[in-house]
Amino acid sequence: MADTQSRRLAVPDLEDELYAFTEPLDEALRFLAVTNNDPDADPLPAILDGPGAEAFARLRYAIHTADAISLYGPDGHYQHEPVRLVDADPADLATLDALLVELRRVVLENGYRGDVDEYLNDFLGDYSRAELDSGKALELLARFHGVIDLDNSAELAVLHDPLERARTGLAPVVLTDDEEAAYRRLRDRWVAMWHDHSGIDRWLY
Numbered sequence: 135m136a137d138t139q140s141r142r143l144a145v146p147d148l149e150d151e152l153y154a155f156t157e158p159l160d161e162a163l164r165f166l167a168v169t170n171n172d173p174d175a176d177p178l179p180a181i182l183d184g185p186g187a188e189a190f191a192r193l194r195y196a197i198h199t200a201d202a203i204s205l206y207g208p209d210g211h212y213q214h215e216p217v218r219l220v221d222a223d224p225a226d227l228a229t230l231d232a233l234l235v236e237l238r239r240v241v242l243e244n245g246y247r248g249d250v251d252e253y254l255n256d257f258l259g260d261y262s263r264a265e266l267d268s269g270k271a272l273e274l275l276a277r278f279h280g281v282i283d284l285d286n287s288a289e290l291a292v293l294h295d296p297l298e299r300a301r302t303g304l305a306p307v308v309l310t311d312d313e314e315a316a317y318r319r320l321r322d323r324w325v326a327m328w329h330d331h332s333g334i335d336r337w338l339y
Contacts, residue, residue, distance in 0.1 A: 140221035143282050144290055144297060146324045147202040147216035152281065153194055158258070158266055159274050160194060163187035163233075165257045166250065178250060179236050186233035189226040193282065196220050203300040205317065206308045214317060219297060220282075227283070234279050241272045280327035284320065292316035
């Protein structure tokens with residue numbers, strides 16, 4: 135049973151793409167926290183001094199380890215892209231909100247904490263396989279935040295019962311027409327946020 139204090143999230147099962155693509159960002163946030171131990175460096179904003187990296191890492195791990203739930207169309211044959219249900223700590227989600235706000239200020243506001251932006255770009259420049267700079271790191275964090283921050287939508291309210299049935303694993307869950315329509319609207323939001331409105335990626339779901 136889920137902790138009554140947790141917040142239920144539903145995220146698309148992207149075959150670990152969400153986890154793998156955000157790994158460089160995870161490393162960069164940890165790097166910033168370590169940088170704050172340098173006595174010659176200016177102190178970081180509180181959210182970047184460890185708490186943000188820790189909350190981001192916990193949310194990534196929770197999504198990565200959640201079971202994928204299979205959902206089928208009304209005819210019982212067409213299988214949609216699976217969904218992962220995650221019980222997240224509201225404190226971690228609030229920290230993620232604050233982290234996104236602070237990182238946006240660091241990257242986009244000229245003259246505000248330019249030293250942090252410089253640290254971040256120096257690290258990402260050395261992270262050769264990531265091909266990220268601070269602006270792309272901010273975009274990646276915003277997309278991650280957008281994908282997981284959908285649980286208050288009307289679509290998920292409609293899908294609550296079939297998703298809960300699917301968690302039991304007793305039988306394949308076949309969606310009604312209304313439930314499938316809600317899933318497709320939710321899918322469109324996932325595609326818009328993670329795949330930048332890609333028409334090709336829409337068919338993955």
